[in-house]
Amino acid sequence: METPENEVFRDSIGTINEDGKRNWLYPKKPTGKFYDYRKWVSYGLLAFLLAAPFIKINGNQFIMMNVLERRFNIFGFPFWPQDFHLFVIMMIIGVVFVIFFTVAFGRIFCGWMCPQTIFMEMVFRRIEYWIEGDRGKQIRLDKQKWDAEKIRKKGTKWFIFAVISFIIANVFLAYLIGSDQLFKYIKDGPLAHLSTLLSLIIFTAVFYFVFAWFREQVCIIACPYGRLQGVLLDDKSIIVAYDHKRGEKEEGRALFKKNEDRAATGKGDCIDCGQCVQVCPTGIDIRNGTQLECVNCTACIDACDQIMEKVDLPKGLIRYASEDNITKGNKFEWTPRLKGYVAVLAILLGIFSGMMLLRNDVEARVLRLPGSLYEHKGEDVISNVYTYKLVNKTIVSIDDIHFKLLSHKGDINLVKNQGFSIAKEGLAEGTLFIELKTGAIKGDKERVEIGIYSGDDLIETTTTSFLGPRSYK
Ligand code: SF4
């Protein structure tokens, strides 16, 4: 089926030319109100991203994603492998929140909060502007032969890019293995931890590749979130949009003639200056309508507002607006779809809060030794053998630990002595015997409840099964 004429732009992307080769983009340096706001938001987020693995709350790293050991800290709150269900619910809440936000406000996350955009547009791109100059100068420099100026500028830029990539790689490692571990490795010297050094070099190379060369293609080709836009956005979503009604009017867009009365000509307010296209970091023309490539960076809003000011027309030809707002003048409304997402979020948050309240500082598991049966001890005592595992999720050691039977009269005997300690964030494992009088056993298999005490404080309870002979039924 042939693509309609007004949709032909969707057959190709701005970063690939007709020969299928990379079309290098030289976005013009944005200036304006939104760019200034974004700068401040970015400074805050950059400070957060770079500092978060080095901040501690109650001794816990503020944010840590130790995938290898399956230990995660979110806002200083530690999640252990045993808390994986909590972590999964938190991730689901995050995904539903992002979906809700996308349906309501489009790709606002991409333009304002995504680390890729922040590092690309607010760090690497600004260094590039500083060293090579704005769009025109960059194009000239790239066409220029490799003379002393080009070698100096490109060399300086690539060196600074490599240093920043190395810093980002170190911070990334601090998120993965923990900042304490990172500092320890630095102190020990890189050669003492060759595999970590290799990971660091690979991370540095990946970040360098992404920010020095791959750039906007992350958002256009690689990012799965960008691909979801087609199913998430609707006519009510507020996105960076071109007001085609105002921009085109009856006569369509046209160049601006000095002193013309634009309203009387019937021409649209778009003066076809191309500034919105020149500033776009993904190389698209927002006047074609909503596109997958648009990361809602607002650069075209600023560029167009400045042009509108110059030709004395109202600002906001490109603005945050929904298709319904542009075509029908509708304001933002709480659609049933949005209300549905809010309801799902509220339910998930309720479940998560409840589970957090029920979460214990100590995780206990007592399991019967595989393949073992019961054993008679003397005339009237039945004994079962178990393995136990206690996890201390806190950052202080827990002392004087002992087990007591809560559901039955009987004894718990540990192979090692009761009254032991578990170090902070530590684990204790061992073997224990539960001994019950035959008179206390009602069936051949029953649940027994065990209390784990630290001194006189009950810190956790758990249950396990106890086997007895059939004759005691
Ligand atoms: S910047 Fe504004 S006036 Fe210029 S081409 Fe884009 S939409 Fe039209």
Ligand code: SF4
């Ligand atoms: S179309 Fe505008 S908002 Fe979208 S990426 Fe380009 S400049 Fe940014």
